[in-house]
Amino acid sequence: MLLTCAAIGVATGLVGAVAGWLTPVVIIATAGVAYGLVLGSHVLAGIIAQELLRMPFVALLTHLIAALVASAFNPAWAPRFLGTALLFGLIQEGVAALTRYRAWGAWRFFVSAAIIGIIIAVVVGFVVPLEQLAPWARVLYIALSILGPIAWTAVGLGIGAALRRAGVARVPR
Amino acid sequence: MTTPHDTPPAQLRPAGVSVTAAGLSVRYPGAEHAAPDGVSFSIGVGEVVLVLGPSGSGKSTLTLTLNGLIPHAIPADVVGSVRIGGRDAAGATVAELSTDVAMVFQDPDAQIVTSTVLDEVAFGPENLALPVDEVLARAEASLRRVGLWERRDDNPDRLSGGGRQRLAIASALAMGSGLVVLDEPTANLDPRGIDDVAAALADVVAVGDRSIVMVEHNLDAIIELVTRVIALDANGRLVADGPTDDVLRGRAAELSGLGVWLPVSTLAALRLRSAGYAIDPLPLTAAELRAALESAPRPGADQARPHVTRTDAPGPAPYDAKISPPEPIIRVRDLSVRRGRTPVLHDIDLDVHAGEFLAVVGPNGAGKTTLVQAIAGVVPPPRGRVFVDGVDPARADVAALTARIGFVFQNPEHQFITNTVFDELAQGLRLRGTGEAEIQARVADMLERFGLTGREASHPFLLSGGQKRRLSVGTALIAGAPVLALDEPTFGQDRARADELLGILAGLNAQGTTVIVVTHDMQLVTEYATHTAVVAEGRLLAHAPTAEVFADGELLRSAGLRRPPLASALADLPTHPELSGIVRMADLPGALPADSGHVRGEEARTRPGSTEGVAR
Amino acid sequence: MTAATPVRARGNDPDDVRHLDRAPRERFLYALNPLAKIAAPVPAMLALLAVRDLQTPTAFLVLAYAVIFVGARLSARMLAVLLLAVPASLIVIGIAFSLWTDASRISHDVVVLQIGSWTLYGEALEVGFATALRLGAILTLALVGGLTTTGADLTRSMIQQLRVPYRVGYTALAAFRFVPRFGYELEVIRAAHRVRGASHGRGPIAVVRRRMGYVVPLLAGAIRHAERVALSMDSRAFGAYPRRTERYRIPFRARDVVFIALFWSATAAIFLTLRPWA
C-alpha cells in the first residue's frame, strides 16, 4: 500500500515538476492571473490516491512523495512543493476524515478542491501585486484560482476512474 | 571466485531449513478453484528442489506461501499448513520468517530499492537491526559469493541483467536464511546472464548450507544442480515428487503429456526413442544426450531405417527464391541511430526478403530493440535509410506505415490505447477510413482467430497475460500488413504460451507474411527462423540463414551467444550420421508421446493460423 | 539541538567515512544538515511575501547569491542558470508585470515611455520589478538548500531528526528509483501511441486528451511495479522492527545551529536596516 502511494506520488511528482518549470512562463504571460491553474495541478496526487485506494492517510503520504520527487527535479520550488503537499494533503485528509472515510462521492473531492482554491487565492494574493491589477483581472484571478483545483480534481477523478476500469485498484489489505 | 576470502564467516553458515507442507490449498478471493490444491511434500536440509507445472498451476503462489507473503501481504484463503523449520508459517509474520526464508523474484528491477550494490545487500540485514559490523560482514560474504564484491560501489543500474539478478541472489543470501526460494530467476536474461546466474547458484549449492526451492522454465541451464523435482498439474494438484532422476528420467513421457516443460535434450531423446533409438536412461543435458547416442546402436538394421526427412538448408520452410521477388521487402542502408546522446546503432545494412522468418539475436543492450523499432518507425530513423515495402518510415504517415508493417511491443500494455478489446482491434481500420460494416466483420474474424470472442467489451488490461499478448498481435495484424515485427514476444510468458504464439506466427509466415522476432531463446530461433541477424554493440555481425549462423562457433562466441542444446548435442555425431547436425526438434525422427497440443515447428506449419489449445 | 541519533557503531565508524566521500567537503554548504539549509532561509521567504519595495528583495537576492557562490560547487549549467537565465527572467517578469499594472491606481508623475495613447509610468515599472525581484529572491533562497542537497539525504535527515517514520522515508527512497524507469516507460508508451495513430488531432484539448491516454498505462504499470517492489522489501524484513540499522548518519551539529543563527540574524538585520514596512 505504501509503495502504491509512492508510485502514484512519483508519477504526479513528475507532473508537479513540469508545473514548476511552467510557472515562470505562466507568470510572465499572464502576470500571475493564471497561476491558480498551474498550482491546482498539485491536487492530483491526493485525488488519484484517494479515488483508487479509499483509505486514511493515502492522500497525505502520496502528496509528500510527490513533493520529494518534484523537489529533486526542481530544487528551486522545493518549499512550494512541500508546502502545497502538506496543505493540500491535510485538507483532502480532513474532508475525508469528516465523512469518517466512508463517503467517496465526487462531491467530496470537489469540496476539498474548492477549499484549496480559496486558500490558493488568498496566499498567492500576497505574492502577486493584486491591489495594482485591473478589477477584471482580479476577478479573473480569483475565478481561476478556484477553478484550477476544481478542474484538476475532475482530471484526477477521470484518471482514477479509468484506472479502476483497467482493474488496477486493489482491495486494501 | 574460490580464493580463501570466499569462505563465509561463521554467522553466514546457517544450517539449511526443512519445509513441510501438509494439504496446502491456496485460493485467491474470487478465484474458482484453489491452486495449489491439497499439496503435501517435505523438503530436507540442503536439498535443491525444482517446482514444475503449467502456467496457472500455482507455482508462484506456492513460493509466496513459503515466506508468509500469502496470506499476510496478499489476501488469499489458505487451507492446510506450511511448517518452516518446525515453525508454522501462518502463525509467524513475514519479517520473522525472513530469517529462515529468503526470496528472489523474476524481475530484477522490481527487487532493487537502493542506489549502490553494497547498500542493496545491506538493506535486509539493516532491517533486522543488526549491528553495523555484522551488516557489513554479511554483505561482503554474500557479494563475494556471487562475484560482485568488486562492484560494490556501483549503481545497480549499471549492472547487466544477469548481474542484477545475481545481486538479488546476494541480497537473499545476506538475510542469512537457510532456505532460498527463487521464482523464475533467469527469465528475460541473455544467454550469458543465464550462465552467470546458474554459476552463482551452483556456488551456493556447492557450499551446501542452504536448501533451495526454485521455479524455472529454462531447465537446461540449471538441471544439473537439482536434487528433487515437484510437479503440479494444471489444476494445482501434486502429480510427482521425488529425486530428479526418478521424476525426470522415469516419468518424462507423462510429464511431457501434462504440458510441463522438460529439458530440450530429454524431449529430443523421447522423440528418438519413439523412432527406435535405444536411449536409456533418458538424458537431462546435451552432454548426456550425446553420450547416450554415441553408445546407442543404430535402430535395427533388420527393420526399416527410420525415416529422417531433413529440410536442407536454410532452416524450416525455405522461402522459394523463384517466387519471392528479387527486391527485398525491407531495405536498410547505412543506418545509425542515437538514443539521447548515445549512439546505439552503427552503419547497419540489412535486406529482408518477403517470406523470411527473421530472428534478431544478441546480448542485452546490443541494440536489437532499437533496430526493429527504427525499421517499424517507432523511433523515427534518419530519412532515406530505411524502406519498408517502398515506404520510408521517417516520412510516412501512420496509416501508410501500419498498412505495411505491424509492430508488437515487448509489454502489450504499453500499446493499448483504447478502453475495449473491440476498439483496440478496430483502431487500425478506423484510422484508414474502413467502413463500419467491414470493421465489424474483420474484428469478429480476428477475435475468433485469437480466441477472444466474447471478450470484445472487456478492458484490454483485464485480460490474462497470454490473452493480452494475442490481442497485441491481433492489433498489429488487422491492417493486413505484409510485415510483422515482434519485440521479445516470449518475454514474461511461460513456454506453453510462447509455443502457442509461435504456432500462430509460423502459420502466418507460411501464408506469406514476413515475420521479424527479437528474442533470447536460441532453441526457438533454430526451430522457427529461416534467417538470423546477430547484433552486438550496435553493429550487425551477421545476417544469414539460421543454420549457417549456428554453425559458426566463432561468431556465436564473439556475440556472447550459445548454441542451443539440441545443436550442441547433435553436432558431428559419427555414430549416427543421419542425426548429425540436426538443430530442430521437428527434424528429428519419431514423435513426442501425447504431446498436449503444443505446437512446434513443422506441425505448426501444416496448420496455418492454428489456435488450438487457446483458453477461452 | 544536537545529534539525537542513537549511535550503534563504535570506534571508527565506517559510515562517516563513506559519508565523507559521497559529499564533496570543499564547500561548506555540503557539510551542513539538509534541514538546516531549509530552516535557515524560511523566515526570510515568508517575510518577503509581504514586502512591496525594491530594496529588500534585492538585498536578499544578493545574500542568496553570495551564500551559493561561496558555499556550493556549481556546474557549468547551474552557472548559466544563475548568471544568465535568472537575471533574464527577472527582467522579463518585471516588464510583464509593469504592463499588466492598472494605470488608474498609480501615480502618473514619471512617464517612461509613450506609444500613442498608451503610457508606461515610472511607478508601474517600479511595481513590476518589485514583484519580479520578490519572486526571484524567494526562489534563489530556496536554491541555497536545493542545489546542495540530494533527495536521499533530505529523506534520511527527515527520518533521523524529524522522526518521520522510517517506513515512509524508505518508501520515498525506493520511489526515487522509479523515476528513471517511469521516464523510460513514458517514452515507450508515447512511441506506441504515435505508431498506432492515437493522436486525436491538434490543439490544446487534443494534447490534454493525448496525455490522459498515456497516464492510464503509465500509472497501471507503475502501480504493478510498486506492488512487486513492496513484496521484495517485505520479504527482506522491511518494517519488522521499530528501528533499523542506519549506516549513513546525517548528523545535526553545532555548525548547523550556527548556520541557522547567522542566517536568521542576517535576515533580521536586513529588515531592520531597510524597514520595508515604513
Ligand SMILES: Nc1ncnc2c1ncn2[C@@H]1O[C@H](COP(=O)(O)OP(=O)(O)OP(=O)(O)O)[C@@H](O)[C@H]1O
Ligand atoms: N494476486 C492474485 N489475485 C488473484 N488471482 C491471482 C493472483 N495471483 C495469481 N492469481 C491466479 O492464481 C492462479 C495461480 O497463479 P500463479 O501465479 O501461482 O501461477 P504460476 O504457476 O506461477 O503460473 P506462471 O507459470 O504463469 O507463473 C492463476 O490462475 C492466477 O491467475
Ligand SMILES: Nc1ncnc2c1ncn2[C@@H]1O[C@H](COP(=O)(O)OP(=O)(O)OP(=O)(O)O)[C@@H](O)[C@H]1O
Ligand atoms: N531512450 C534511450 N536513451 C538512451 N539510451 C538508450 C535508450 N534506449 C536504449 N538505450 C541504450 O541503447 C542501447 C541499446 O538498447 P536496446 O534496447 O536497443 O537493446 P536490446 O538489444 O534490445 O537489449 P535487451 O536485450 O536488453 O532488450 C542500450 O545500451 C541502452 O542502454
Ligand SMILES: [Mg+2]
Ligand atoms: Mg509464476
Ligand SMILES: [Mg+2]
Ligand atoms: Mg530489447
